[in-house]
Amino acid sequence: MVNDKRMLVQIKGVKDGLLVTLGEGSWPDLRASLFQHIAEREAFFKGAKLTLDVGNQIIHAADMGSLRDQLSEIGVTLWAVLSNSPTTEQTAQMMGIGTRISTPRPERSIRPLDTNLTNGEPAILVQRTLRSGFKISYQGHVVVLGDVNPGAEIIAGGNVIVWGRLRGVVHAGAEGNEKAVVCALEMEPTQLRIGGQIAVTPKKKGKSQPEMASINNGQVIAEPWNVRER
């Protein structure tokens, strides 16, 4: 069985470095097999950027972290992890590991999801606070249940709804849709862009209230969200 282990791993060169495809098997076996491969051809792997296609494997944060650390010890960079499992993909994104080949390393971005919705437009729901350094880019709408802290970025093809404090940078209608809107419970973005327009929030005083920003006569305008008028 030991010799068969090597069959679990396929390696080929791609533009971005090395693409390693893992076969079916348990994670400890696959991992051992990967390291066996690397040990056999140490010089070949040294300094390589590795893209790992894990197929349907679900890899947890602790495993991925230790894999990355162990690889970096032998001079191999874990550049990207390709996976069919959204859990694994999210884990990779959270650690700043890419999830696609041939793109600049998408630091903490969420990959567009394939949706089979025929009616309505695609949207993603982000149920967490986006801290500094987090970036979400998505072609559809983005809904955040939590705060968007300064230093975080949201780029959406559609609308952006923040159920919380919006203090980071947000770009709605990023593909040129000037009809996009941005809503937030507390609207204090570092910078707000809709379509091609850019706005900076003036310093506010007093209690803030839910607001919606949109383009009105070529300018970004934020208006209080008044429940009674709607």
Add this chain to the structure above:
Amino acid sequence: MATVLTVTSGKGGVGKTTTTANLAVALALGGQKVVCIDGDIGLRNLDVVLGLENRIVYDIVDVVEGRCRLRQAMIRDKRLPELFLIPAAQTRDKSAISPSDMVRVCDELRPEFDWILIDSPAGIERGFRNAIAPADICLVVTNPEVSSVRDADRIVGLIEAEEKGPARLIINRLNINLVKRGDMLTADDILELLAIELLGIVPEDENVIISTNRGQPVALDGQKSRAGQAYQNIARRLRGEKVPFINLEEKNDFFSRLFRFNRSGGA
């Protein structure tokens, strides 16, 4: 079994090393067996702040590379026999050790100690990853200023991503007079943004600088200084005690009482 506590901040100069040194001293004063590890390889400071610089023979890189046993690199503090330091190497850099080395070293230390304190270097690169790899608890130190809080937010996010969270917060160098004048971020402002548990607030105190230069952490003198008192309270909270936050507003020296008396008399 020891708890591994990593002190980190993202931004440099906010007081990670001072916090590590003082918490170690305060925990050791409370009868705990403590070992500190300086994670700042190439820019070591913890030995200076603890006043143990002249006793370094071996360092953590020597341990990891097998030039000495772990015991030989541990420096015992003469003032507190239950306090040890494993210094960083000054002639190497962060890549000299790896996250798994740190985990190994800590696992070897765990059975013998109550606390292992790791002083993280500034930044989010290898040194930071080394420091948080073995952590059970992450302490984020921040100053009440925008840039430091912003970096703390990033660090809290990274700690969450590594599943080492939730981090706990220490606000260092809070200047009460500036807060009163509305010229400094308040603890509430910081907590509103970071949304993590507050472990303690250390007021700005010139004794910290004096004691740091002398290699005598303020916590050694216990209740004499406000900062020393704050560190002791944090150490007690770490041990699970419920300690009320000191009221930093109240200043009960003679002059302020006299001042209040005058005012109320005049009105």
